Amino acid sequence: MKVLVLGAGVVGVATAYYLWKDGHEVTVVDRQPGPGRETSYGNAGGLCPSFAGPWAAPGMIAKVLKMSVQRDSPIRFSPLPEPRKVAWVLEWMRNCNAERFRVNKLRMQRVAHYSLQCLREIAGGEALPGFDFHEGGVLQIFRTPAELELGRLSARTLEEYGVPWRILEAAQIPSIEPAMAHSQAGFSGALHLPADASGDSYKFSQGLAAYLEARGVAFRYGVSIQALERAGDAIASVRTSQGPLQADAYVLALGSHAPFLVRPLGLKLPVYPLKGYSITVPVSDPDAAPRMAVMDEHNKIMISRLGDRIRAAGMAELTGYGLDLDPARKRLLVEVVRELVPRGLEWDKVEFWAGLRPMTPDGPPILGRSPWRNLFLNSGHGSNGWTQSCGTSKVVADIVSGRTPAIDLDGLTVDRF
């Protein structure tokens, strides 16, 4: 079957991989000059199924309102009452209760653990270039006793999902991550999640795309997708900046931009961008920088070691599709990382970046069938999209190929909205 994958972010490239493995004739289309150049470019690098959970949680409405008026808060809202954003926020609020949180978290956990397993299979089975994959686990550090107590509580819920964890006293932190011995921040304790990992999703996308291209998958870069043309209950073609493209099946993997393509057909895909920031800094002293991913819970900033670089990312702005870099955000990221990692980084070479997390209001991604029989969705991966990319792509490829996926799709399809 001829399959057109729309989007060459980490999700589109992973989808192309599984479709190619199934023997389909695959073409991937993207407006960028190469794979993984938008949200998959500069994320925090965390491959963290243990963290996978919805932003829509009990108490979050009050927390977000409080934080959004604080100085240097990691959260920001633009007051513009854009209808799509208002609808998204209302649906998000509807999910901010204990029962919805539990259901949504279980759904996300189901996808995330399966996904890391799929990624490990790809990394172990194919001759891909390195992508700074590190299996050392994640350390979630707390600065106040209240944060530690919350961490302890949420760790207990991890038992329900079979996730291994260990609470550490502040003095034990350097025994797990020696670089934290140099930190100038005060800690109340930490949660060690040994089953998680980290890696560079841009390098992974690049490496996997090159691997596929060498094996006959076509990648068409610099092509802007403008519309899906419908014929009855199917998609007949895709209108692009370089003319129409036709296939037997189409997979939508356009990150935060997916809703624009299906809206004219009558499908309101509840995916909205949540902007985040990152910095990447070269490491000059390998022992001074953390090896495992470190999540600073107080500032909601994650630091990952990507080979000879440190990546730190965080912040959440519900402000539309702009990618401008706010100087205050940049300053905050630098301050937090300098405090946690005071030595061994080349700050004169720091790179700043912003990207758009494709968020669903309830948390889980939107996978599989759409109202059109040959259009399939691989959308809404939110703040865990790198973690979830391989499993969701395998699920979607299974459905395209007429197979039953290995995980239950309950609560992961568009029908839930």
Ligand SMILES: Cc1cc2nc3c(=O)[nH]c(=O)nc-3n(C[C@H](O)[C@H](O)[C@H](O)COP(=O)(O)OP(=O)(O)OC[C@H]3O[C@@H](n4cnc5c(N)ncnc54)[C@H](O)[C@@H]3O)c2cc1C
């Ligand atoms: C600050 C930050 C930190 C994050 N940290 C983590 C983390 O630690 N762990 C984790 O698991 N996830 C993390 N994420 C989330 C993760 O990066 C995303 O969920 C994931 O990259 C989404 O991948 P995607 O392929 O769906 O989207 P994208 O990477 O955005 O890919 C979509 C592609 O579609 C293309 N496209 C869009 N519209 C068109 C069009 N009209 N025509 C042609 N092409 C088009 C784009 O060019 C792009 O290449 C983070 C995100 C941010 C912003």
